[in-house]
Structure formats: C-alpha cells, structure tokens
Amino acid sequence: xxxxxTETQRMLRDTCREFAERELVPNARRWDEEHRFPVEAVRKLxxxxxxxxxxxxxxxxxxxxxxxxxLAMEEISRGCASTGVIxxxxxxxxxxxxxxxxxxxxxxxxxxxxxxxxxLGCFGLTEPEAGSDAAAQKTTAVRDGDHYVINGxxxxxxxxxxxxxxxxxxxxxxxAGHRGISAFIVxxxxxxxxxxxxxxxxxxxxxxSCSLYFENVRVPAKNLLGKEGEGFKIAMSTLDGGRxxxxxxxxxxxxxxxEAALAYARERKTFGKAIAEHQAIAFMLADMATEIDAxxxxxxxAAALKDQGVRHTAESSMAKLYASEMSHRVTxxxxxxxxxxxxxxxxxxxxxxxxxxxxEIYEGTSEIQxxxxxxxxxxx
Amino acid sequence: MDFELNELQIAIRDTARKxxxxxxxxxxxxxxRQEIFPREEILEMARWA
Numbered sequence: 001x002x003x004x005x006t007e008t009q010r011m012l013r014d015t016c017r018e019f020a021e022r023e024l025v026p027n028a029r030r031w032d033e034e035h036r037f038p039v040e041a042v043r044k045l046x047x048x049x050x051x052x053x054x055x056x057x058x059x060x061x062x063x064x065x066x067x068x069x070x071l072a073m074e075e076i077s078r079g080c081a082s083t084g085v086i087x088x089x090x091x092x093x094x095x096x097x098x099x100x101x102x103x104x105x106x107x108x109x110x111x112x113x114x115x116x117x118x119x120l121g122c123f124g125l126t127e128p129e130a131g132s133d134a135a136a137q138k139t140t141a142v143r144d145g146d147h148y149v150i151n152g153x154x155x156x157x158x159x160x161x162x163x164x165x166x167x168x169x170x171x172x173x174x175x176a177g178h179r180g181i182s183a184f185i186v187x188x189x190x191x192x193x194x195x196x197x198x199x200x201x202x203x204x205x206x207x208x209s210c211s212l213y214f215e216n217v218r219v220p221a222k223n224l225l226g227k228e229g230e231g232f233k234i235a236m237s238t239l240d241g242g243r244x245x246x247x248x249x250x251x252x253x254x255x256x257x258x259e260a261a262l263a264y265a266r267e268r269k270t271f272g273k274a275i276a277e278h279q280a281i282a283f284m285l286a287d288m289a290t291e292i293d294a295x296x297x298x299x300x301x302a303a304a305l306k307d308q309g310v311r312h313t314a315e316s317s318m319a320k321l322y323a324s325e326m327s328h329r330v331t332x333x334x335x336x337x338x339x340x341x342x343x344x345x346x347x348x349x350x351x352x353x354x355x356x357x358x359x360e361i362y363e364g365t366s367e368i369q370x371x372x373x374x375x376x377x378x379x380x
Numbered sequence: 381m382d383f384e385l386n387e388l389q390i391a392i393r394d395t396a397r398k399x400x401x402x403x404x405x406x407x408x409x410x411x412x413r414q415e416i417f418p419r420e421e422i423l424e425m426a427r428w429a
Contacts, residue, residue, distance in 0.1 A: 300381050
C-alpha cells in the first residue's frame with residue numbers, strides 16, 4: 001500500500017491544474033452559455049499530450065500510465081467538464097481500443113494523429129434502440145469483396161459533430177447475437193455518412209454529441225478492428241477503461257463545486273458570522289470533502305489495476321457508480337450552500353450541478369453499473 | 381499509487397480472518413445475549429500474536 005504519487009504523476013497533475021486555471025476556468029462559463037466547442041483548448045491539450053495520455057510515445061501519446069490519466073481527467077474536468085468529456089472520449093473510447101486491438105498499420109494511420117491531438121476520435125455503440133442493451137444493435141456491416149458496407153444509425157455520439165474517425169460497432173452476423181458484433185475504424189468523411197446537428201442538452205454544453213447516419217458506407221476490410229465477432233468484447237473492455245475517465249470527470253466536477261462552496265462559505269456572513277461557522281454548513285463541507293476523497297481513491301485503484309493489466313471491470317464500475325452519484329450529491333450541496341446565488345447564472349455552481357448529472361448516465365447508467373457489480377459478486 | 385498489500389500484511393490479515401472465523405464468530409451471539417466479556421478470546425488472541 002502506497003498512496004503517494006510518483007514524481008511523473010505529480011508533474012502531470014500539476015501541469016493539468018495550471019492549464020485548467022489558465023485556459024479553462026476563465027472561459028468555462030461563457031463556453032457553456034454560448035454552447036461553444038473549445039477548439040483552442042482541445043488543440044492545446046493535444047500539444048500537451050493529453051489527447052493520448054496513456055498511449056505510448058511511439059504511437060503519438062504521452063506514454064504515461066492510467067493513474068496519470070485519471071489525475072489529468074480530474075484536473076481538466078474541474079476546470080471545464082465539457083473539455084473533460086471531449087478528452088475522455090478521444091483517450092478512452094477511441095485511442096484505447098485501437099491501441100489494444102489495432103494492427104501496426106491501423107495504429108500508424110488511425111492512432112498516431114489522434115493521440116497527438118491533430119485529429120479527433122469518437123465511439124459509436126449506442127443506437128436509438130440499443131442503449132443499455134448494447135447487444136440489440138441494428139447497424140449492419142456486410143462484407144463485399146475488400147470492403148464492408150455499413151448501414152444504420154448511432155446516437156448520443158460525443159465528439160460526433162467534429163470527429164475525423166469513429167470506432168464503430170455493427171452486426172456482421174445477426175443470428176449470433178452479441179457474438180455477431182464487430183468493431184470497425186470508420187473515416188467519418190466517407191461518402192454515405194451524415195451527421196445530425198448537435199444535440200441540445202442539460203449540461204456539458206461546450207461539448208457536442210449528435211446522431212450519425214450510415215447509408216451504404218464502404219469501409220475497407222483492413223479497417224476491421226480485432227476479429228469478426230469480437231466487437232462486443234472490445235466495446236465492453238473499452239468501457240471498463242472509459243468508466244475510469246468518467247469517474248475522474250465526476251470527481252473533478254465535484255471538486256470544483258466543493259472548492260467554490262468552501263470559499264463562499266468562508267466569505268458569506270449570516271447572523272453575525274461566516275456561514276462556514278454554522279455547523280449545518282460546516283457538516284455539509286465535511287461530508288463533501290470525505291465523499292470526494294473516497295471517490296478519488298476508488299478511481300485511482302481502478303486505474304492502478306488497469307496499469308497492472310489485470311481485469312478491473314467491477315472496480316471501474318464501482319468507481320464510476322460511486323463517483324457519479326457522489327458528484328450529484330456534492331454539487332447539490334454546493335448549490336444549497338450558495339443559496340439564491342447558487343441558482344443564478346452569475347455563479348458557476350449551477351453549471352457544476354447540471355454538468356454532474358450526465359456522469360450518472362453516459363458510459364453506462366448507474367443501473368448498468370449496479371448490474372455489472374452485482375453480476376461480479378454473484379459469479380464469485 | 382500502489383493498492384497492493386505486501387506479504388506480511390496479507391499474512392496478518394489472513395491470520396486475523398482465521399481467528400475471527402474459528403474462535404470469535406461461533407460464540408459471538410451467545411456472548412452478546414449474556415453480555416459476556418470475551419476474556420478467554422482476548423488471551424488467546426495474544427497467543428496468536
């Protein structure tokens with residue numbers, strides 16, 4: 001047992017913290033209001049190696065470990081949760097499966113520029129009628145000579161509006177159920193791909209998700225990721241890692257809310273003293289700090305297991321479940337501590353409150369996490 | 381960050397678990413009902429180091 005960070009991990013965290021203070025915190029409220037995708041910030045994240053944190057340097061990434069990735073996600077999301085999810089999707093859902101399953105040739109073409117942040121990636125599993133029930137895929141890929149022909153629709157695709165490529169899941173054998181799903185790397189500028197306008201949503205408004213339509217899209221057979229029928233396995237193992245990123249995002253949002261509440265509670269006076277000196281408020285702050293710490297430890301444990309290369313499905317789900325629900329509770333309390341000002345757009349807490357909500361839904365709802373965790377308990 | 385236990389920690393945990401299962405759990409309900417202080421068990425814990 002050793003809870004200390006290495007020198008490298010500390011340096012990366014501090015770099016991210018400074019970047020967030022300088023580039024994200026001053027702009028996040030405006031980006032949210034204007035629904036403005038943080039193009040410049042994402043470009044700079046790429047220059048810092050943060051679009052491929054755990055991708056080895058030879059494949060264009062920063063060559064850091066997953067603990068570093070979790071620390072980076074927390075710091076970036078503390079500054080701007082929208083920037084956090086843009087980064088998480090590129091790292092965990094696009095780069096990671098190509099790193100783990102891609103051939104040398106696929107990695108050269110489809111990993112290097114994305115890990116460098118020169119191009120943007122996304123992940124297409126969810127469909128209008130296949131969300132939590134991911135095996136109910138309707139999108140099909142039919143082999144035709146040296147190509148697969150893809151037809152179908154995907155929705156809620158984060159980064160979908162701007163991504164250059166997608167790790168896309170489609171049925172290659174409908175009779176085989178979830179064993180009939182295959183993964184493909186698809187150039188989103190291919191003929192037959194249509195992108196719907198960005199979805200309108202409650203929070204993370206500087207990030208964009210959209211529906212994608214595939215109509216007779218011809219994908220070279222060499223873009224099959226892994227083998228035919230391995231798609232479900234690739235998707236699920238990718239989400240094991242993705243959940244670490246989202247859990248860290250939830251911790252970052254909660255920390256932003258907690259820090260704002262702590263500062264406000266020290267300044268704001270009622271009945272002749274700072275509200276932080278009223279036990280009702282002090283106890284809320286105590287609970288917030290405790291829960292944030294507990295969540296971070298779960299996140300870092302899951303990341304450390306991924307670094308060891310051992311199965312971390314249950315631990316990632318526990319981290320994601322606890323961190324996201326914690327983030328909801330903490331942002332709720334932070335808003336309450338701010339009173340009327342918390343409900344106002346003149347302060348940041350209402351944004352933290354809205355942004356935290358999605359962490360209980362995407363990359364597996366809390367209900368799905370409970371299914372994953374309980375299934376692991378019951379099979380043991 | 382290292383969440384793993386070392387060999388000594390694992391050995392001590394396993395010893396404590398074995399002691400709890402074999403020597404404490406079987407009499408716990410009775411001691412609770414009769415409000416008996418676990419003097420014997422504590423002395424035995426000392427012998428188990």
